[in-house]
Amino acid sequence: MHLVIFSVISAVLISCALGVVISRNIVHSALFLLFALISVAGIYLVLLTEFLAIVQLLIYGGAIVIVILFALMLTRNEEYPRIQNNKLWPIAGILSVLVLITLSVSYFQSDVIRSASTTISPAGVKSLGSSLFTTWAIPFELASLVLLVALIGAIVIARSDKDGN
Amino acid sequence: MQYFWLIPVISFIAFIITSLVGNKILKQAWIFPVVAIILGLGIYCFGLTEYLQSRFDLEHCVRSSVTGMVGCNYSVGWFSAGVTGKETVDSFLGFTVDPLSLSVAGLAIFVALMVQIYSIGYMKDDPRFGWYYSVQALFISSMILLALSDNFLLLYVAWELVGLCSYLLIGFWYEKPDAKEAAKKAFTVTRLGDVGLLIGILLIWIEVGSFNMSDLFSYVASGQMESWVIFSISGLLFLGAMGKSAQFPFHVWLPDAMEGPTPVSALIHAATMVAAGVYLVARTYPLFVESEAMMLIVSIIGLITAIGAALICCVSIDLKRALAYSTISHLGLMMLSLGAFGYTAAILHLLAHGFSKALLFLGSGNIMHSIDDLDINRMGGLKSVLPGTTILFCIGALSLAGIPLLSGFWSKDEVIVSIVHNRNILFAISSMILVFLSGFYMIRLIIIPFFGTQNRDYSNAHKLPMVMLIPMGVLAVFVVLFGWVALYMPGLPSSFGTFLFYSHPKNFHLEPDIASITLVVTLLSFGAGYLFYVKRISIFQTFKTRMKFLITIIENKYYFDELYQILVDKIVLPIASLVALFDRVLVNDIGINGPGHITRSIGSLIRYHVTGRIYVYLGLMTSGMIILGILWLWIVRL
Amino acid sequence: MLELIHFNILSVLLFSVGLYGVLARKSAILIIMAIELMLNAVNINFIAAAAFKHGGGLFTNFDGHILTIFIITIAAAEVGLALALILRIFRNKSTVNVDQFDMMKL
Numbered sequence: 001m002h003l004v005i006f007s008v009i010s011a012v013l014i015s016c017a018l019g020v021v022i023s024r025n026i027v028h029s030a031l032f033l034l035f036a037l038i039s040v041a042g043i044y045l046v047l048l049t050e051f052l053a054i055v056q057l058l059i060y061g062g063a064i065v066i067v068i069l070f071a072l073m074l075t076r077n078e079e080y081p082r083i084q085n086n087k088l089w090p091i092a093g094i095l096s097v098l099v100l101i102t103l104s105v106s107y108f109q110s111d112v113i114r115s116a117s118t119t120i121s122p123a124g125v126k127s128l129g130s131s132l133f134t135t136w137a138i139p140f141e142l143a144s145l146v147l148l149v150a151l152i153g154a155i156v157i158a159r160s161d162k163d164g165n
Numbered sequence: 166m167q168y169f170w171l172i173p174v175i176s177f178i179a180f181i182i183t184s185l186v187g188n189k190i191l192k193q194a195w196i197f198p199v200v201a202i203i204l205g206l207g208i209y210c211f212g213l214t215e216y217l218q219s220r221f222d223l224e225h226c227v228r229s230s231v232t233g234m235v236g237c238n239y240s241v242g243w244f245s246a247g248v249t250g251k252e253t254v255d256s257f258l259g260f261t262v263d264p265l266s267l268s269v270a271g272l273a274i275f276v277a278l279m280v281q282i283y284s285i286g287y288m289k290d291d292p293r294f295g296w297y298y299s300v301q302a303l304f305i306s307s308m309i310l311l312a313l314s315d316n317f318l319l320l321y322v323a324w325e326l327v328g329l330c331s332y333l334l335i336g337f338w339y340e341k342p343d344a345k346e347a348a349k350k351a352f353t354v355t356r357l358g359d360v361g362l363l364i365g366i367l368l369i370w371i372e373v374g375s376f377n378m379s380d381l382f383s384y385v386a387s388g389q390m391e392s393w394v395i396f397s398i399s400g401l402l403f404l405g406a407m408g409k410s411a412q413f414p415f416h417v418w419l420p421d422a423m424e425g426p427t428p429v430s431a432l433i434h435a436a437t438m439v440a441a442g443v444y445l446v447a448r449t450y451p452l453f454v455e456s457e458a459m460m461l462i463v464s465i466i467g468l469i470t471a472i473g474a475a476l477i478c479c480v481s482i483d484l485k486r487a488l489a490y491s492t493i494s495h496l497g498l499m500m501l502s503l504g505a506f507g508y509t510a511a512i513l514h515l516l517a518h519g520f521s522k523a524l525l526f527l528g529s530g531n532i533m534h535s536i537d538d539l540d541i542n543r544m545g546g547l548k549s550v551l552p553g554t555t556i557l558f559c560i561g562a563l564s565l566a567g568i569p570l571l572s573g574f575w576s577k578d579e580v581i582v583s584i585v586h587n588r589n590i591l592f593a594i595s596s597m598i599l600v601f602l603s604g605f606y607m608i609r610l611i612i613i614p615f616f617g618t619q620n621r622d623y624s625n626a627h628k629l630p631m632v633m634l635i636p637m638g639v640l641a642v643f644v645v646l647f648g649w650v651a652l653y654m655p656g657l658p659s660s661f662g663t664f665l666f667y668s669h670p671k672n673f674h675l676e677p678d679i680a681s682i683t684l685v686v687t688l689l690s691f692g693a694g695y696l697f698y699v700k701r702i703s704i705f706q707t708f709k710t711r712m713k714f715l716i717t718i719i720e721n722k723y724y725f726d727e728l729y730q731i732l733v734d735k736i737v738l739p740i741a742s743l744v745a746l747f748d749r750v751l752v753n754d755i756g757i758n759g760p761g762h763i764t765r766s767i768g769s770l771i772r773y774h775v776t777g778r779i780y781v782y783l784g785l786m787t788s789g790m791i792i793l794g795i796l797w798l799w800i801v802r803l
Numbered sequence: 804m805l806e807l808i809h810f811n812i813l814s815v816l817l818f819s820v821g822l823y824g825v826l827a828r829k830s831a832i833l834i835i836m837a838i839e840l841m842l843n844a845v846n847i848n849f850i851a852a853a854a855f856k857h858g859g860g861l862f863t864n865f866d867g868h869i870l871t872i873f874i875i876t877i878a879a880a881e882v883g884l885a886l887a888l889i890l891r892i893f894r895n896k897s898t899v900n901v902d903q904f905d906m907m908k909l
Contacts, residue, residue: 002805010813017817017840021824026833033836040843043813046805047854049868059875064839064882071832071886075893085827086902088780092826095787100819102794107811109802116807116855121863123854131865132872143876150880158887160894777908779834779901780826787822 006046013039026072034065048122167225167239169212169313170260172205172274176306180299187295194295195285198302202278205309209274213267229263229379230386232451232667236263238315238379256376260313264665268512269444270312272519273437275643277305279636280432283527286633287428287534297337297426304330308437312444316376317366320445324362324409327438328355334433335425347421354418358408362445365401372398382451392456399452399459402445410442410496413470417725419493423485427530430485435492435526436519443499443515450508450667464504464588468595470497473723475602479609480720484529484539487610492522494603495565498580505592507583508667514576517564517647521573524561524640528554531629531637532614545617553634555615560641566607567600567687575648578680585679597686604687608694617698810851817844831889831899835882842878846871 016039019032037060044053107113132140179201187194216235226237240259247253260266281301288297307326314320329352336348370376372394373384384390406412411419422434433439446453446463453459474493481487495518502511531554532547533539548555564573577600584596697705709716718724774785817840824837853867893899 006805006809013813014816014820017820020833020836020840021820021828026830029833029836033839036840037843040847043810043847044850047810047850049850049854052850052868052871055872055875059879060839060843064879067882067886068832068836071889074890075832075899077898086780086829088784089827091784092780092823095784095791095826096819096823098791099787099794099822100815102791102798103815103818104812106794106798106802107808107815109798113807113811116852117857118804118806118855120805120854121856123863123865123868127863128865128868128872132869136869139873143873146877147880150884154883154887157884158890775908777905779904784826787826 002046006043009039009042009046013043027069030065030069030072033068034061037061037065048120049128051123051125051128168208169262169270170239172208172270173306173310173313175201175204176302176309180302180306183295183299183302187299191292191294194298195281198298198305199278199281199285201302202274202281202305205305206274206278209271212262213271216262216264216267229382232263232382234263234265234666236261236379238262240315254370254376256318257316258319259315259377261315261378262313265444265447265512266312268516268665269440270309272440272516273305273308273312276436276519276523276640277301277308277432279523279640280428280527283431283530283633283636284426284428286630287530288426289630293337297334300330300333300337301429301432304334304433304438308441311441315378317369317378317381318376321363321366324359324405324441327433327441328352328359328409331355331422331433331438334429335422337425337429341424343421344424347418347424351418351422354415355408358405358415358442361401361404361408363405365398365405368394368398368401378448381449385451385455390455395452396456396459399449399456400462402449402452403459403463406442406445406500407466408442409445410439410500411470411493412442412466412497412500413473414725416470416474416493417722417729420486420489420722423483423489427485427526427533430489431523431526431530434489435522439492439496440515440519443496443503443511446500446503447508447512450503453503454506454667460504460506462504464501464592467497467500467502467504468592468599470494471501471599472497472595472602475599475606476719477722478606479602480716482540482542484532484544484610484614485526487606488522488525488529491525491565491603491606492518494599495522498577498599501592501596502580502583505584505587506667507580507587509665510576510579510583512665514573514580517573517576517644520640520643520647521561521564521571524557524637524644525565527633527637527640528558528561531633534629534633542613544614546615548615551629554629554637557634557637557641558615559611560644562607562611564644566604566691567683571645571648573644573648578683581683582676582679597682600683600686601690601693604690605694608691609698612694612698807851807855810847810855814844814848814851817841817847829900829902831892831901831904832886834901835885835889839878839882842874846874849874 013036016032016036020029020036023029023032037056041053041056041061044050044056176198179197183194183197190196216237225239226235228235238259238261240257243256243258245253245255281298284297284301288294291297304327307323307330311320311323311327314323332348332352335351336344338344339348366376369381372390373381375381385395408415419434419439423430453463471494474490474497478487478490478494481490495514499511499514499518502514529539531551532544535551536544538544560571564571567574567577581593581596581600585593721727774781776782821837821840821844824840825834828834828837849867849870851867853864856864889899892904896903
């Protein structure tokens with residue numbers, strides 16, 4: 001049962017990902033990205049981490065894709081051109097296939113993966129939360145600092161000169 | 166005698182001083198070299214009397230078992246090449262005083278002194294007066310060093326120095342392109358011989374283990390040297406002698422060397438430097454006599470040189486060139502004598518010829534100084550203009566032609582005696598032909614310039630200063646007296662042959678039959694010369710037209726210069742350009758410029774990877790990652 | 804049954820698709836989208852590795868999940884900054900075409 005669900009969701013995921021990188025229309029790509037991220041949330045559910053699935057949907061789907069769409073709007077030059085691939089795209093294809101082969105072969109050879117368990121341990125919110133605020137407290141605080149810096153940085157960088165301060 | 170080393174040293178110091186301050190005291194630059202030579206002459210005379218009175222310093226002097234003469238050897242360690250304890254090359258600075266070195270050194274010092282004094286007058290107005298005297302001082306220093314040295318390394322150094330001074334002095338008037346070419350020619354041709362000398366010296370070291378001459382002689386005397394080694398070493402040394410002493414085919418430089426100032430020709434190319442080759446053969450005589458074949462070769466080359474040069478001299482029209490060819494001929498005669506086991510005769514002739522030829526050259530210098538021309542066909546009747554020169558010139562010429570009572574007669578006679586005794590009939594006949602020719606050309610050189618019909622106007626001939634005539638006079642006295650020295654050496658029981666000999670003293674005795682034949686031939690040649698050039702008999706003209714072909718060959722010096730030119734053009738220059746090609750392409754372009762070029766071209770290729778475009782960089786990073794992954798899989802896993 | 808290797812293959816597949824997008828797309832914003840895909844692939848890998856570890860119950864290992872939370876956080880920050888930069892460049896060059904961003908070449 002799990003296998004079927006997993007296969008369906010991963011099929012959707014891969015096809016949406018392919019849509020992101022192959023589509024000729026930028027906005028179509030953005031939408032494919034959205035669906036891909038939602039499928040990833042589905043994968044998280046298969047892996048019994050509801051909390052992360054929700055977080056994924058909220059942040060990626062709710063914030064990041066929106067921001068990307070805004071950026072698309074702001075950087076619009078002419079009517080979106082048809083071909084979106086740059087000069088090196090055949091080589092890119094070869095390289096990514098090579099990466100695929102290399103990584104999968106190395107995964108297949110790995111002992112750690114072969115000796116993994118076959119049951120999925122769920123990760124409840126309570127346990128995640130206690131772990132986050134005890135063992136991982138310091139990185140948590142640092143992450144908030146990173147967000148602050150990114151916020152300020154984005155404002156500074158994207159500020160227009162004409163506005164002055 | 167132990168102060169003999171001072172002679173070259175004092176002259177060398179004079180050289181340094183004169184080259185430093187010569188230009189400042191231009192007119193008096195002759196002082197230091199002349200004083201140095203006078204001092205050297207004093208030391209020499211003192212040492213000579215010591216030797217003649219047999220006041221030998223027993224610590225250093227020993228009667229050589231090989232040559233039979235008493236030689237005094239003074240040496241001091243010079244350098245030791247190699248690791249001490251293992252096999253080293255030990256070099257010594259030393260000189261030996263024995264009759265051979267005494268004779269040659271004496272000739273050199275004395276003629277040098279006369280020439281230096283003569284040059285005060287001859288080179289008076291030359292702007293490079295100081296440089297002339299400094300190079301002369303260096304030359305004298307090296308020539309004495311050559312005559313006195315007792316090991317081959319020092320000999321080679323002195324040999325090269327003498328060659329250098331000859332080059333500098335031949336090309337003294339370097340404004341004349343002919344002089345430059347002649348200097349280069351002299352240096353190059355003698356260099357060819359010097360290669361042989363160097364290889365010979367190295368072979369000596371390989372064979373004997375030491376550069377010392379006495380070590381070589383004892384090694385040879387002990388019979389340890391194989392005959393082909395003896396032949397090769399003596400052959401190589403003879404090559405060096407051929408170069409310096411202008412034997413065929415290395416003779417081509419000496420006539421052209423007449424481009425230099427006349428005193429230079431008198432000193433270097435008549436009396437001293439060209440005698441160095443004869444001296445070398447005489448010094449290494451113990452080596453030469455062991456090889457019959459080598460002695461024969463020496464005689465043959467000497468004979469060819471002597472007759473060939475004598476023939477050219479008969480048709481020369483430039484006075485100095487004629488004298489040069491005569492020098493070559495007499496050098497050939499000396500070599501012939503050495504090859505015919507006439508050791509004493511050869512050295513005796515060396516000394517006699519040195520004095521006489523120097524006198525003759527200085528005489529031609531007088532002519533040059535007076536009328537600025539050396540073409541003998543344009544002179545004639547000089548005896549009325551230059552009476553003193555005429556007498557002195559005649560003394561020198563008649564001595565060499567073989568008039569009795571003058572020194573040349575005795576020495577030539579000795580040579581003929583050795584040839585007749587030790588070589589076959591062919592040599593004897595050839596030497597008679599040589600006697601005829603040498604008499605003939607000397608008479609020609611006397612008659613045409615001095616006694617012939619006056620061809621030109623001598624009213625603006627320059628006067629000759631006394632300083633030029635006095636040295637000539639002293640030389641002439643020597644020419645006359647030296648013959649008696651051959652008969653009776655002061656301080657010794659008998660003649661020169663008891664002073665200088667090989668293995669046992671030879672008493673000088675006149676062999677009447679040989680001497681009379683020689684005299685008759687000489688007088689015949691005088692008669693022929695008189696008839697041809699004074700009476701101008703008609704047979705002379707028919708002779709000249711009949712032999713036109715031969716005479717043309719002789720007049721063109723047997724086309725030797727053209728042969729050499731072809732050799733150089735066809736062989737030497739292509740090889741040189743091949744070597745230059747090797748150097749330019751292989752060493753320079755590929756070896757040195759190559760890595761630079763490669764680096765630069767690789768760099769300009771690689772430069773294009775910095776495109777500035779992100780996807781290119783990312784692609785390269787990805788490729789690197791893939792390669793690392795594959796390596797990890799390969800090494801760790803498989 | 805579901806095993807860890809399945810999730811690994813999925814993650815690798817997603818990663819290489821994202822890599823293709825990064826290398827082959829012309830617009831900078833498309834590249835950022837592809838980067839998001841790669842990050843998500845990594846997230847899947849981490850969570851799967853944490854979920855399939857031996858020992859459940861009290862001994863569950865949560866490292867992968869926590870790491871994923873942080874990755875999502877950082878990804879958000881990064882996208883914000885990246886798009887700010889792209890806006891800046893767009894103002895100067897009026898294009899977001901990566902082909903034309905070669906001002907740093909020799």
